[in-house]
Amino acid sequence: MTPQPRANPAPPATRGTSAPLYAAGFVTAFGAHSIAAGMGAQSENIGLTLLGLGVLLAAYDISEVFLKPVFGALSDRIGTKPVIVAGLLAFAVLSLPGLGGSDPVMLGVARLGQGAAASAFSPAASAMVARLAAGKNAGSYFGKYGSWKSLGYVIGPLLGAGLIFLGGFPLLFAVLAGLAIAAALWVLIRVPHLPPLPRQRYTVVDLFRQVTERRFLIPTLVLAASMAAMGAAIGFLPALATRHGLGPVAGTATVSVLAIASLLTQPRVGRMRDEGRLSDGRGMTVGLLLTTAGVALIAVAPGPATLFISAAAIGTGVGMATPLGFAHLADTTPPERMGRTMGSAELGRELGDAGGPLLVGGVAAVSALPFGLGALAVLVAAASIPRLGARPATDGKPGAEAS
Secondary structure, eight states: OOOOOOOOOOOOOOHHHHHHHHHHHHHHHHHHHHHHHHHHHHTTTTTOOHHHHHHHHHHHHHHHHHHHHHHHHHHHHHOHHHHHHHHHHHHHHHTGGGGGOSOHHHHHHHHHHHHHHHHHHHHHHHHHHHHHHTTSSHHHHHHHHHHHHHHHHHHHHHHHHHHHHHHHHHHHHHHHHHHHHHHHHHHHHHSOOOOOOOOOOOOHHHHHHHHTSHHHHHHHHHHHHHHHHHHHHHHHHHHHHHHTTOHHHHHHHHHHHHHHHHHHHHHHHHHHHHTTSSOHHHHHHHHHHHHHHHHHHHHHSOSHHHHHHHHHHHHHHHHHHHHHHHHHHHHHSOGGGHHHHHHHHHHHHHHHHHHHHHHHHHHHHHSOHHHHHHHHHHHHHHHTSOOOOBOOOBTTBOOOBOO
């Protein structure tokens, strides 16, 4: 492998160029979690068992597990903008099977299709955010990007419940298709085309070394653990709420509390990181421990009040860990392979997002729901143990302590 100079020829990010990318993040969050929360709240009405609910919750992420690294690498080859626009348009088209009503099979097909489309535009949008940040204030940019995603989590469950009430799942999927088309047009018109950068040739040994470095593995593990907790919470908090007599709307409100906590936390954490007041390693550890506490609370003491307290703790913890994980990856990855790195990191997230509900649902099916949640809490706590080393120097800047 012949080293080449690090370069990042991207125009400075402005509100006009970055906002459409945040909107793309909003679409995937709104789509994934409005449907997930609706399934959780309506699980008994559409005949889903706990295990069946876990499978449908994971369907969106199963497609992403296989495709995100592929589309991330593709965005390095042809540029990020074409991948984002095509992915959003595909999301709209692949939402159409959801117009078939509340049949679990059709819902599963639509979730798989939407997940495949999100596999294209999600890592490409993250890579473009990183390139537009140009090595400066990555925490702030990813804090805002994550905050827009959290806005999708906030609006998604409540608006999704309202749309399901008015027109069932078909109306919800129709609205999602319209939002995806609007976001695609916004990106097409306002976001500049960043040409792909010259790429180095990597051997298999080089690739193995890159994906096993602590600077990649530790943030990816943190992102995976955070999403495992969030994915499980988004599905099972509404299910627990309905089992404690709160009703579907109050059940989806617990997910909105989680998302509001994440929305408020991420931009602040990103700014603190860029100002040097919070290190990546310490912030990610605290975030995972807060998330663990939230999951453990509903495992040992589920109830109307503790469900909302747990949601706030999980949202705050995820809101701390997520922007720090992505910012650390953005600052330690050469721009010419940013898409592949972000795709691989998001693969870790999706494994967590798919694995969390499956773990909770699987353990609950053979024992009880508190045991499934307890198993998840143990795994999230374990992910907080590994530590980052010093952040390597980039662009002539000295390395910063990351833990």
